[in-house]
Amino acid sequence: MxxxxxxxxxxxxxxxxxxxxxxxxxxxxxxxxxxxxxxxxxxxxxxxxxxxxxxxxxxxxxxxxxxxxxxxxxxxxxxxxxxxxxxxxxxxxxxxxxxxxxxxxxxxxxxxxxxxxxxxxGSGSNWRTGDLPRGYNDITDQVDLKGLELLNADSEFGGVRVLVDPSKPTGLQKGKVAAGKEKDWVESDTDEQLMLFMPFQSTLKVHTLQITSLPPTAKDDEEVPMRPKTIQIYPNRAHILGFEEADDIPATQSITLSEKDWDSTGTASLSLRFVKFQNVSSLVLFIVDGDGEGERVRVDRIRIIGETGEKRDPGKLEKVGEDHD
The missing domain is CATH 3.40.30.10 (Glutaredoxin)
Known part of the structure; x- marks a missing residue:
């Protein structure tokens, strides 16, 4: 709405x-x-x-x-x-x-x-640390919100749009400020996998993805969601992939994160093979597993860093998509 x-x-x-x-x-x-x-x-x-x-x-x-x-x-x-x-x-x-x-x-x-x-x-939100890569900007606002899709998300948490919201996550807010607020993050449901489809308003050159994950500290490890570990990335798909479908399609890039990759704001930067992401109309992110022994994965925010291009040319984008089949 x-x-x-x-x-x-x-x-x-x-x-x-x-x-x-x-x-x-x-x-x-x-x-x-x-x-x-x-x-x-x-x-x-x-x-x-x-x-x-x-x-x-x-x-x-x-x-x-x-x-x-x-x-x-x-x-x-x-x-x-x-x-x-x-x-x-x-x-x-x-x-x-x-x-x-x-x-x-x-x-x-x-x-x-x-x-x-x-x-x-270039940050768009003052809660993040560090500078952006020289010459590139936060282009998360190019995400077409109406086309966002997320598979295997627990409905008790925030909807898919919270992932591209520029506001400070409640996981970084303290005390009364965060108390009583809605759950502005997503968690996986039946297992640790999540599948996200992000279409864009124009073609993009995507340099880096930033993923923020802020699992809470708790004594009972089984109740604590995990941070993403293995992430597979598919550009220029016409629609979201099914989990079985993703198993049959080679990812354009697969990234494995470890504990040292997460900064003080719970954010990890995923440097992409830039030559592979020059004319991007959409991204599918497949979070394959989490960093731990739990059954749920949590994601608070996703940020896209790169350059904006022209409005999409459906014919050209169809050809680009074929390269990754």
Whole structure:
């Protein structure tokens, strides 16, 4: 379900400007072609970055909300305005996807309490440690959330979308801050295997994958989920693989993690054979087993690092997929 708020009155808009630290506003018109073209990008940002009372994404139809449009001197569509503490912080005219993404992520990172934005550090979230590989960015926002699939996940835990959420995992939060919050991670169900399908909005060059896993400390080892150990990676699949199907298809890359690979935030970096991941429309991650003797595997977050490319060309992507059959 979309988290974007459709503004229906000036009073509603004014109330949101007072209650939310940051309000990202899309001034659009139904007849505007560029507005429709960039709408999926805006919805993607809204779905991944909305935070109650911190970051709110809204849409204002300039034809039905003329009073609001006039008050803010809207003369071109689309126009994006980002309000911080009720005041205009950033204005972007036109359907400039990159400017919109960079501006929103920068302020979103600030709203989470960090001093630097996505563009400055490349991290997108201040809870992670270390710098990104030189010349590459966090491109997790290119994941098509509607197409995400996860097999063998226990339904008592968070859904598949929590894996690409940029917020700080509750596993890294202390005391009362984390108490009472929803389980924002996933765990395997009947055994330790998980199968994740991630389609992208555009073709990507994928340099590194980062997986965060934060199993709790407990006396009873049988109750503690494991971190992933063996991960097989398949690019450019048209759909998620079945577990038996994956056994019959050679992975483009298989990575085995050990205890030393996990940093202080419970994150392991998986360096990919970059030449094999140059024109990627989707990834399937098959977590084959866990690092231990348990029966469950836990994953809190997944981050994708690389470069964004052009919108997908179905014909070309079909040929790329054939190379890995």
């Amino acid at each position: 979309s988290k974007t708020v459709q503004i229906s009155s000036p009073a509603q808009f004014d109330a949101l400007l007072k209650s939310s630290k940051i309000v990202v506003t899309d001034f659009y018109a139904d007849w505007c072609g560029p507005c429709k073209a960039i709408a999926p990008v805006y919805e993607q940002l809204s779905a991944s970055l909305s935070r109650p009372n911190h970051i709110t994404f809204v849409k204002v139809n300039v034809d039905t909300q003329k009073e609001i449009a006039a008050k803010h001197n809207i003369t071109a569509m689309p126009t994006f305005m980002i309000f911080k503490q009720g005041q205009v912080d950033t204005e972007i005219q036109g359907a400039d996807r990159r400017k919109l993404q960079d501006a929103v992520k920068k302020l979103a990172a600030e709203a989470e309490g960090g001093s630097s934005g996505f563009g400055a550090s």
